Amino acid sequence: MAAGFLQAFSSEAEQQSVSVITSDDYARRVEILDDFEQAGISWLWATDADGHLVYLSEKAAENLNKPINELLATPMTALFENDPDNPDEKSDRPFKYHMSRRSKVSDLIVRRVPQTLSPEDRPTWWMISGHPKFDDAGEFQGYRGNAKDVSVLYQRKLEDSRRAEFDALTGLANRHRMNSQLTGMLGAFKSANRSCAIMMLDLDRFKQVNDTMGHPAGDELLRQVAQRMRSVVGDIGEIGRLGGDEFQVIFPDLDDRGKLGEIAGEIVKTISDPYPINGKSATIGTSIGIAIAPYDGIEKDELINSSDLALYAAKNSGRGQFRFYSADLKNEEEERRLLIEDMRDALANEQVELHYQPVVRTDDNIVVGFEALMRWVHPERGAISPAVFIPMAEDLNLINQLGEWALRRACKDALQWPKSVRVSVNVSAVQFANSGFPEVVKNALSDSGLEPDRLELEFTERVFTGDNETIDRTFNILKDLGVRLVLDDFGTGYSSLSYLRSAPFDRIKVDKSFVDTCTQQDKNSTKIIAAIIGLSEALGMETTVEGVEAFDQLNLVCSKGAQYIQGWIYSEAIPIVEIEEKLGSGEFKIEPDGPELYQPDRRTVFRRIGAIHEDHRYDVVMRDLSKSGARFEGILGVPVGTKLVLDLGGGQLVICTVTQSNEAILDAEFETPLVCDGAGRLCTRHRVSPYDLCAAGMPLAALPPGNYPLVQDSSQPTSPPQFMQVAIGGS
Structure with a gap:
C-alpha cells in the first residue's frame, strides 16, 4: 500500500514539473510559431481585405527566391494562378475567383505565375489552404492560411498524367486524349452552335520504310513527321497520333474549307519531302480526310466515320491528296469494294489495255516517242481511272503482275513502229523495290526483240525510298541492259538535284504543276521551267515538258528552250490501232491544236x-x-x-x-x-x-x-x- 502511494505521488510531481503553454503566454506561442516555420513543415501567409500579402513566412520567401520585402504588399493572385495542366483540377474557375469568393480554400494546387520567374528560378507549385477573417462587424479582413511546396510530387503527377494522355514516341496526344477532347468539344459546341473540324491522316508507303530500313528508322521517321505537322498546324489545332502511322488533327471553331484545304495541302507537301535517316533518305506521303461538324456529324463516332470515308476516298483517288467528306462517299466506298473483287480478273479477261500519248519534237512537230498509259475498261462501270486502280493494285499486291504485263505489251507494240520512235513505261516504286525487276525488263526485251535503247523506264522520286546501295545497284543493272532512264515529275521535291547526281538518267520530265501556272504573273513557274531545261542541257540530258494544253503555254515553254512536249495540245493518249494507222507512212506528225489561253479553273x-x-x-x-x-x-x-x-x-x-x-x-x-x-x-x-x-x-x-x-x-x-x-x- 505504501509503495502504491509513493508511485502515485511521484506521477503527480512529474505532472506539476511540466511547463505547459497557455493561450495567454504570447511569447512562447510566438516561439513555437517560429519553430514551426523554420522547420519548413508548412508556411503561413495572410492578406488584407484587398488580397495583398501582409504576412509571409521567411522560408516561403526563400522558396520563391525573393526578399520578403519584395513580396509583401503584392497581390496573392499576382504571384500564383491555376495550373491549366493540373490533372486533378476539375473546376475551370481561376484562382482569382476562389480568392474573391471570401470562402474557405482547401488544398488548392496553384503554380507560380511564369512572368514572375527570373532565369535562375525553377517552376514552383504550392498547395494552399486559407480561411477568410471577419471582424466583429462582419467586415472582411483578408485571408489567413498556410502553404507548402509540392513541386516535386506535382511534377511527378503531371508526368504520370502526360504518359496516360500523350504518345511516348512523338509527344503528340494519344487516342484516349483525342477522343476525350473531341467528345468534350462537340458537347460544348452543340449547345453553342459552333463548328469543329477534324482531319484524319495516315502515311503512304510507311510500311515500305519499316520493312527496308528497320523499325528504329520507322520510329525516327514518325518523330520527324510529328515535328513537321506541328510546324504546319501550330496553335490552331491539336495533333494526335492514334497508333501506327495514323494521325488526327482537331480544329476548334474552324469550318472554312478554303483554310482547311490550304492546311491539308501544306501538310501533304511537307510530309512528302524526303527524310534524312541514318545517312539515308526516305520518302513517304500522306492522304487526308476532312470532316466538319455539324454538317458531317454532331457525335464523335459519326464525325470520325465521315473523316475516315473521306480519307479512304483520298487514298483511292491516287493518294498524296486530301478530300472533304460528302454524302456520296459512302457509294464510293461500296464501289471500291466491288472494284477490288473485279480487279483480280481484269487482266485475265483482257479488260486492261495500253493507250499511248505522243511525245512531240517542237522543231517540226514530229512524234519521237509514246508514253504507255494503262486503261481499264470495266464491262459494267466503263473506264476506271488509273488514279483509282493503280493504288488498288499496289494494295492488293497485283502491281508487279500488272507492271510486267504492261512492260511486255509496250515492247511488243513498239516493235511495229519506226526505229526512231521510243516507248516509255511507268515503273511504280513497288515494282522497282522488287529484286527481280531487272530480270523482268531483260525478259521483256528478249521476248519482244525490241532494241534496249528504244525502251524508256519512267520513275518518280518514290523509288528512292530505301537503301541507297540497293537503289544504285538496280539502276546500274538497268543501264547495263541498255535501256534509257527517265525521272518523272521533276522539280516537285527538295531532293531532285541529288537524284540527278545519284542516278544515270537520260531524260527528265518537267512536272505539269509548273506548266499549269507558268502563264500566271505572280508565280515563279516560268523561271523554274527555264532553270530545269538549262540544267538538263548542262548534264547532257533531254527534257520533256508535260501537260501543255493551250497555245500561251506552248509559246512560253518553247521560248525557254523546250525541245519535247507531251500534252493535250498535241494529243491525249490514243489506242494502238490509231497509232498504227498514223505511222503507216513511216512518220507521225501532229499539228498543235488547242485554246489560245489556258484557263485552269473553268x-x-x-x-x-x-x-x-x-x-x-x-x-x-x-x-x-x-x-x-x-x-x-x-x-x-x-x-x-x-x-x-x-x-x-x-x-x-x-x-x-x-x-x-x-x-x-x-x-x-x-x-x-x-x-x-x-x-x-x-x-x-x-x-x-x-x-x-x-x-x-x-x-x-x-x-x-x-x-x-x-x-x-x-x-x-x-x-x-x-x-x-x-x-x-x-x-
Whole structure:
C-alpha cells in the first residue's frame, strides 16, 4: 500500500514539473510559431481585405527566391494562378475567383505565375489552404492560411498524367486524349452552335520504310513527321497520333474549307519531302480526310466515320491528296469494294489495255516517242481511272503482275513502229523495290526483240525510298541492259538535284504543276521551267515538258528552250490501232491544236441547281463553273447587275451578280470565290444550314428541296416572282 502511494505521488510531481503553454503566454506561442516555420513543415501567409500579402513566412520567401520585402504588399493572385495542366483540377474557375469568393480554400494546387520567374528560378507549385477573417462587424479582413511546396510530387503527377494522355514516341496526344477532347468539344459546341473540324491522316508507303530500313528508322521517321505537322498546324489545332502511322488533327471553331484545304495541302507537301535517316533518305506521303461538324456529324463516332470515308476516298483517288467528306462517299466506298473483287480478273479477261500519248519534237512537230498509259475498261462501270486502280493494285499486291504485263505489251507494240520512235513505261516504286525487276525488263526485251535503247523506264522520286546501295545497284543493272532512264515529275521535291547526281538518267520530265501556272504573273513557274531545261542541257540530258494544253503555254515553254512536249495540245493518249494507222507512212506528225489561253479553273458541268431571288427559288441548269463565277440557264428577264443566291447543294450557297444575260442563259460572278475540295471539284468555303436560313427570314418555299420538320411554314412569298422560269431538257 505504501509503495502504491509513493508511485502515485511521484506521477503527480512529474505532472506539476511540466511547463505547459497557455493561450495567454504570447511569447512562447510566438516561439513555437517560429519553430514551426523554420522547420519548413508548412508556411503561413495572410492578406488584407484587398488580397495583398501582409504576412509571409521567411522560408516561403526563400522558396520563391525573393526578399520578403519584395513580396509583401503584392497581390496573392499576382504571384500564383491555376495550373491549366493540373490533372486533378476539375473546376475551370481561376484562382482569382476562389480568392474573391471570401470562402474557405482547401488544398488548392496553384503554380507560380511564369512572368514572375527570373532565369535562375525553377517552376514552383504550392498547395494552399486559407480561411477568410471577419471582424466583429462582419467586415472582411483578408485571408489567413498556410502553404507548402509540392513541386516535386506535382511534377511527378503531371508526368504520370502526360504518359496516360500523350504518345511516348512523338509527344503528340494519344487516342484516349483525342477522343476525350473531341467528345468534350462537340458537347460544348452543340449547345453553342459552333463548328469543329477534324482531319484524319495516315502515311503512304510507311510500311515500305519499316520493312527496308528497320523499325528504329520507322520510329525516327514518325518523330520527324510529328515535328513537321506541328510546324504546319501550330496553335490552331491539336495533333494526335492514334497508333501506327495514323494521325488526327482537331480544329476548334474552324469550318472554312478554303483554310482547311490550304492546311491539308501544306501538310501533304511537307510530309512528302524526303527524310534524312541514318545517312539515308526516305520518302513517304500522306492522304487526308476532312470532316466538319455539324454538317458531317454532331457525335464523335459519326464525325470520325465521315473523316475516315473521306480519307479512304483520298487514298483511292491516287493518294498524296486530301478530300472533304460528302454524302456520296459512302457509294464510293461500296464501289471500291466491288472494284477490288473485279480487279483480280481484269487482266485475265483482257479488260486492261495500253493507250499511248505522243511525245512531240517542237522543231517540226514530229512524234519521237509514246508514253504507255494503262486503261481499264470495266464491262459494267466503263473506264476506271488509273488514279483509282493503280493504288488498288499496289494494295492488293497485283502491281508487279500488272507492271510486267504492261512492260511486255509496250515492247511488243513498239516493235511495229519506226526505229526512231521510243516507248516509255511507268515503273511504280513497288515494282522497282522488287529484286527481280531487272530480270523482268531483260525478259521483256528478249521476248519482244525490241532494241534496249528504244525502251524508256519512267520513275518518280518514290523509288528512292530505301537503301541507297540497293537503289544504285538496280539502276546500274538497268543501264547495263541498255535501256534509257527517265525521272518523272521533276522539280516537285527538295531532293531532285541529288537524284540527278545519284542516278544515270537520260531524260527528265518537267512536272505539269509548273506548266499549269507558268502563264500566271505572280508565280515563279516560268523561271523554274527555264532553270530545269538549262540544267538538263548542262548534264547532257533531254527534257520533256508535260501537260501543255493551250497555245500561251506552248509559246512560253518553247521560248525557254523546250525541245519535247507531251500534252493535250498535241494529243491525249490514243489506242494502238490509231497509232498504227498514223505511222503507216513511216512518220507521225501532229499539228498543235488547242485554246489560245489556258484557263485552269473553268470546267464544263451539267447539273441542276437552285437560283434564289428575294423570296423565290428557281430551278436552273449550270453549264460552266469556275472559282469566280458560273454560267447557267433557266430564267428569262434577268437584268445585268441582279443579285442572286445560287444553291449548289449540301448547304453550299454563293452570292453572285449577273454579268451577262442572253435570253435564258446567264453569266454570274461570285462575291466570294470557290475553293478546291481536294478531288478536283469546286466547293464553297462555308456551308449554311437550312434552319439558319429560315431563322434569317427566308421562306420555306425558297429553301433547297427537302424535309424540314423543325421549320414552321409560317413565312410565305410576299411578292410575285420577277422572272420567268424556263424548262430545260436533260438531267
